[in-house]
Amino acid sequence: MRRSATGWRARILSALSDPTRLEIVEFLGGEERCVCEIVPAFGRAQSTISKHLSILHEAGVLERRIDGKRTLYRIKSPRLFDLLRVVDAIALDEINELKKAEEALTSSVG
Amino acid sequence: MRRSATGWRARILSALSDPTRLEIVEFLGGEERCVCEIVPAFGRAQSTISKHLSILHEAGVLERRIDGKRTLYRIKSPRLFDLLRVVDAIALDEINELKKAEEALTSSVG
DNA sequence: TATACATATCGCCATGAGACGATTTGTTAT
């Protein structure tokens, strides 16, 4: 199944567009962890977390390794952290902008 | 309305998780363009493109400027291009991995 | 002020995504 550059971009970005999945990525950090550790860390059903992990895996964000009856996941490329840093930078710009707008309102109206 | 760091991340990444919106970003590049230029460049209804532009704008990805009866959009921060470059790097890893797997199959089966 | 133009918004439909519990698959331990 062939997929355009935009298709791949969208696939990766979609995988990262869900809050729970972002938290999973955050939770993993640089570590390799099994599903049995991840599930209890979130207040979600095992099936839900498993699905999220699959999505991240299929997008090429996570690497999966099976060891006995456990399945272990870890972040595949440290590039991902670069990506999140850039997103945070853009988000920060956004937050500061809102803060400025809020201050302007407070000082003139309040 | 307060929003967590993860919330902001998800908002920005969601805005970028749609193929059409990625193409809009691509189409804009470093230029400022009006909706009347963007709409005909895509095979979509005007209302559809307008919605996509709003989503990108609300996520803080695009800047909006009204000039007479036109509305002009441009990419707000050059950081966005960094972001896309990182995504592409991850995507490339993914594509190369698939290619290797495909070659292995072809040489053993074909 | 009427008309045409540019864009946003609304209402609707079809599809996709996330959540869950139940079930299946696969592995170790008894």
Add this chain to the structure above:
DNA sequence: ATAACAAATCGTCTCATGGCGATATGTATA
């Protein structure tokens, strides 16, 4: 072989999203 455990998959529900045409808003032009 059976039981216990770990994780994936299935079926179903609900809500979000993308698409469209129609309509509303707002601006320049006649």
